[in-house]
Amino acid sequence: MARVLDVRNLSVTYKNKNKCVYAVSNASFSIDQGDSMGIVGESGSGKSTMAMALLRLLPRKKTVVEGEAGFLGQDLLHISDEQLDRLRWKNLSVVFQKAMNSFSPVHRIGDQIEDIYRIHEPNATRKEAHGQAAKMLALVNLNERVYKLYPHELSGGMLQRVMIAVSLLHEPDLLIMDEATTALDVVTQGQILGELRKMESELKTSRIIITHDISVVSSSCNKIAVMYAGSLLESGHVSEVLARPAHPYTKGLLAAFPPLRGQRVVLESIPGYLPDMAARHEGCIFAARCPEAMEKCKSAAPARTDLGNDHFVSCHLIEVEKQ
Ligand SMILES: Nc1ncnc2c1ncn2[C@@H]1O[C@H](COP(=O)(O)OP(=O)(O)O)[C@@H](O)[C@H]1O
Numbered sequence: 192m193a194r195v196l197d198v199r200n201l202s203v204t205y206k207n208k209n210k211c212v213y214a215v216s217n218a219s220f221s222i223d224q225g226d227s228m229g230i231v232g233e234s235g236s237g238k239s240t241m242a243m244a245l246l247r248l249l250p251r252k253k254t255v256v257e258g259e260a261g262f263l264g265q266d267l268l269h270i271s272d273e274q275l276d277r278l279r280w281k282n283l284s285v286v287f288q289k290a291m292n293s294f295s296p297v298h299r300i301g302d303q304i305e306d307i308y309r310i311h312e313p314n315a316t317r318k319e320a321h322g323q324a325a326k327m328l329a330l331v332n333l334n335e336r337v338y339k340l341y342p343h344e345l346s347g348g349m350l351q352r353v354m355i356a357v358s359l360l361h362e363p364d365l366l367i368m369d370e371a372t373t374a375l376d377v378v379t380q381g382q383i384l385g386e387l388r389k390m391e392s393e394l395k396t397s398r399i400i401i402t403h404d405i406s407v408v409s410s411s412c413n414k415i416a417v418m419y420a421g422s423l424l425e426s427g428h429v430s431e432v433l434a435r436p437a438h439p440y441t442k443g444l445l446a447a448f449p450p451l452r453g454q455r456v457v458l459e460s461i462p463g464y465l466p467d468m469a470a471r472h473e474g475c476i477f478a479a480r481c482p483e484a485m486e487k488c489k490s491a492a493p494a495r496t497d498l499g500n501d502h503f504v505s506c507h508l509i510e511v512e513k514q
Pocket residue numbers: 205207212214232233234235236237238239240241468
């Protein structure tokens with residue numbers, strides 16, 4: 192399978208007046224064509240920061256972004272703004288949780304969608320733009336009737352679905368959804384994710400979905416990445432990680448849940464709090480909360496260990512087992 196995204200040692204630091212926040216530390220993961228990866232983690236664990244860093248949406252003066260992010264042969268973090276503009280929307284697109292606030296109140300929904308389409312397809316006719324818009328609206332279960340409406344005539348959930356349709360207009364190679372379906376009702380969310388999966392298998396496109404809801408990952412993704420306090424602790428195939436989690440944090444998360452299939456389960460924190468992300472941590476970031484922590488865990492950060500079959504974990508316990 193062709194590699195679409197290859198993130199290596201991504202770190203993001205917010206620099207405010209007298210305080211630094213180490214929001215993402217040394218995160219590495221990759222996405223192949225057709226993969227859909229769910230990134231899960233408690234609130235504040237750095238998921239949105241990671242997505243915004245990949246899309247270079249963070250304020251330059253106040254953030255330091257390090258690492259590499261190979262995307263279709265180019266490094267997202269180091270190409271020019273013009274090169275990035277060419278990739279955005281057409282190859283790489285994103286939807287955030289409150290995306291629906293981005294519509295202009297004074298123009299009809301349909302006109303806005305067509306205008307957005309034609310920014311990147313300037314030679315497209317109105318008819319072509321309309322055809323593509325209608326296709327994507329159907330994908331998010333919206334009737335073409337919304338075309339003639341103004342934003343205030345739609346509910347928040349409908350507008351959010353329109354935004355998802357907009358993000359799909361150019362059938363991007365990679366779509367990043369940051370809690371984009373979280374506010375929708377369960378049935379609508381399930382329908383949209385189902386349609387997305389169909390489209391992905393047809394077009395061989397890839398998706399990253401950021402969520403605190405593990406059932407979204409188990410029902411709509413083939414890969415999972417677990418984040419904790421800015422660190423990516425474990426990643427791999429959903430079927431494998433859910434059946435045989437390697438990291439104590441992943442084990443703790445999964446143990447707290449009823450059976451994963453069928454019902455909706457929301458990620459809840461295991462006892463304790465996220466560590467202070469304004470401080471540098473010497474050892475494993477999870478050591479203070481880890482039921483299996485060893486002396487070494489407090490002083491040295493664990494390396495990312497390859498368990499085979501795309502399963503990676505950063506934990507000293509695994510290093511010990513492998514020796
Ligand atoms: N603009 C900012 N300035 C300083 N700290 C920030 C800023 N935005 C987010 N953070 C901090 O970065 C960490 C990660 O936040 P975020 O990426 O939003 O996490 P998540 O999406 O997993 O909830 C948190 O500790 C948060 O408080």
